[in-house]
Each structure stands twice: as structure tokens, then as C-alpha cells.
Amino acid sequence: MSISKSNEEKMQHLIKQMGRCYLCPFAFHRSNIVPYSGSIDAKVTLVGEGPGKEEDDSGEAFIGPAGRDMTGVMTSYGIKRKDLFICNLLKCRPVLPYALKNNQTPGLAEVQNCFPYLWEQIRIVQPRLVVLVGATAAKWVLNVGSVTMGESAGKKDKLEAFGKNAVDWDCDYTIMWHPAAALHNPNNKKVVNKSMRDTFHRAKSYMKG
Ligand code: SF4
Numbered sequence: 218m219s220i221s222k223s224n225e226e227k228m229q230h231l232i233k234q235m236g237r238c239y240l241c242p243f244a245f246h247r248s249n250i251v252p253y254s255g256s257i258d259a260k261v262t263l264v265g266e267g268p269g270k271e272e273d274d275s276g277e278a279f280i281g282p283a284g285r286d287m288t289g290v291m292t293s294y295g296i297k298r299k300d301l302f303i304c305n306l307l308k309c310r311p312v313l314p315y316a317l318k319n320n321q322t323p324g325l326a327e328v329q330n331c332f333p334y335l336w337e338q339i340r341i342v343q344p345r346l347v348v349l350v351g352a353t354a355a356k357w358v359l360n361v362g363s364v365t366m367g368e369s370a371g372k373k374d375k376l377e378a379f380g381k382n383a384v385d386w387d388c389d390y391t392i393m394w395h396p397a398a399a400l401h402n403p404n405n406k407k408v409v410n411k412s413m414r415d416t417f418h419r420a421k422s423y424m425k426g
Contacts, residue, residue, distance in 0.1 A: 224341050228257050231337055235308045240330040243309040249276035253304040253338065261300075261420045262344035264335065265395065266353045267307035269320055278303045283397035287350075290413040294421055301420075302342045306354055307331045328357050336383040339376075343386050346423040347376060348416055351395025358390075366394055366412070389423075391416060 235250045251268035254277045263279070271281040279287060279298075288298060308331055311323045323331075335358075339347065349355040355364040359375050370391045373384040394412035398405045 224257050227341050228252075228338070231334060231341070235334055238308075238330075238334075241307075241309060241327045242313060243307070243311050243327065246313060247309040248273050250308045251276055251278050251305065251310070252308055252334075253302055254278040254280070255298050255301045255303045257302060257342050259300060259302040259342060260345045260424050261348060262302040262304070262339060262342055262346070263348045263350055264354045264358060265303075265305045265350040267305050267309070267311040267320060267323055269310065273310035278305060282400055283395065286396040286399065287413060290410065291417045291420075294414075294417040296417055296420065296424070300424060302338070302344060304335065304338060306335060306357060308334055322353055332357075339383050343388075344423075345388055346420060347384075347388060347390040348420065349390060349392045351393075351398070353395075355392045364392060366392060366408075391419060 232250070232252045235252055238244060238250075251272045265279060268278065269281040269283070272278055272284075278284070291298070291301075306328055307323050311320050311327065313321075347358070349358055352364045352366065356362070360377050370389065373386075373388040373390070374382070376382060376384045376388070376390055393416040394405070394409040396409060396413065399409040
């Protein structure tokens with residue numbers, strides 16, 4: 218229990234740091250930082266791209282339309298949000314009011330700024346499975362130029378963004394289609410749903426014991 222308390226303290230310290238962070242211009246337009254949702258004791262961590270409007274409004278990760286779709290699928294496998302550690306590459310909504318209405322894809326500078334927070338979170342949680350939600354998260358966390366969504370699983374050695382490997386315990390990763398891909402293009406719905414079902418079916422096996 219003392220280990221868990223210590224991890225809670227580490228996470229709270231990290232969250233305070235995020236709240237004082239103004240490394241990216243997004244920070245000046247955020248309503249809230251969005252550190253994570255769920256549990257720091259989770260065996261499975263989900264990493265998405267960045268918070269959307271509803272997440273920015275609430276400080277909770279993956280509660281917008283895409284998050285609700287994803288939650289529906291995980292629930293059908295008996296997985297609750299509190300069973301997972303759910304976070305994003307970026308802790309602030311990647312949008313600038315004068316530039317774009319919708320979230321922008323984070324660039325190198327913003328991802329590089331925010332990566333230490335993600336890496337520290339992963340080190341605190343020490344998940345057995347990291348689910349990279351969407352191509353952007355996968356590309357940055359795996360340190361590759363592009364991602365083929367079909368090639369979707371591997372071992373900890375590839376979790377090495379910016380030349381640093383955060384993971385020195387037994388851990389696998391998998392890549393899942395981002396649920397927003399089905400909202401942006403209904404033609405993606407079938408493949409996105411299958412990807413989510415496969416991922417949460419797999420996640421169940423990491424959550425035992
Ligand atoms: S996105 Fe991350 S690095 Fe950028 S200001 Fe927010 S907390 Fe800081």
C-alpha cells in the first residue's frame with residue numbers, strides 16, 4: 218500500500234508541474250490540463266493524441282464523442298474506465314483560437330515539450346500493455362516516421378521516443394485505430410470498431426492477476 222501512496226504522490230507532483238507548464242502556446246488557451254483518467258494502478262495504459270473541447274472543459278481524458286464510442290466498446294468487454302490509465306501525448310488541448318476551430322495535429326515542438334510528462338506517467342504506472350490510440354501517438358511513441366495500422370503489436374524495446382526508452386519492465390504495446398477516425402469518415406467505422414474490439418479483447422488478458 219505504501220508503494221501505491223508514493224506513486225500517488227509522484228503523480229500529484231507531476232500534475233502540479235503540468236498545471237504550471239507554459240512551454241507551448243496551447244497553455245495560454247486551456248481551461249484545464251488533462252493529465253489522465255482512470256487508475257494509476259492499471260495494468261493497461263491508453264495513450265491518445267491530445268484533449269478535445271470536452272476534455273479541456275472537464276480535465277478528463279477521452280470523454281468527448283470519440284471517447285464515448287471507445288468507452289462503449291470497452292464496457293462491452295467488461296472493462297471500466299477506472300480499470301485503465303487513459304492519457305494523451307499532450308496534456309493541453311492542441312488548438313489556438315485564432316487559427317483553427319478543431320484540434321490541430323501536434324508538431325515536433327509540442328510533442329517534445331510534453332513527452333517528459335507522458336514518460337514519467339508511464340514509469341509511475343508501469344503498465345503491462347501500452348495501447349497507442351491512433352497513428353499520431355504511435356508514430357511519436359515508437360519513434361518512427363509513419364505507422365501501418367495493421368502491424369500493430371510489439372515489445373517494450375520499441376517504446377523509445379526521442380532516443381529514450383521509458384520502459385525497463387515487462388511491457389508490450391499495441392496500436393489501435395483512433396475512434397475519431399470513424400467520426401471523421403464513416404467508411405472507417407468497420408475497421409475502427411474491429412480494431413477497438415481486438416484491442417480490448419487483448420487488454421483483458423493483461424488485466425488478469
Ligand atoms: S501541452 Fe504539455 S508541454 Fe505543452 S504547455 Fe501543455 S503541459 Fe506543457
